[in-house]
Amino acid sequence: MRKPAARSPLTFIALTFGISTGFWLIGAVTDRxxxxxxxxxxxxSLMASAPLLAIVVWA
Numbered sequence: 001m002r003k004p005a006a007r008s009p010l011t012f013i014a015l016t017f018g019i020s021t022g023f024w025l026i027g028a029v030t031d032r033x034x035x036x037x038x039x040x041x042x043x044x045s046l047m048a049s050a051p052l053l054a055i056v057v058w059a
Contacts (some may be wrong), residue, residue: 007058014055023047 027044035043 001018012054012058015057016050019050020047023050 023046024044027042027047030043037043037045
């Protein structure tokens with residue numbers, strides 16, 4: 001049996017930061033193009049899902 005690898009909280013924080021930064025940059029570009037999500041939300045509001053995406057990648 002394989003021993004599960006120890007996961008560092010620092011890895012999770014780095015993944016969350018990286019994913020959030022990607023959404024923030026996409027939001028900055030699309031803000032100039034006047035692209036919005038339904039409910040007049042900016043595209044960068046998708047970074048609220050960054051911790052969930054980081055957990056999926058991290059697991």
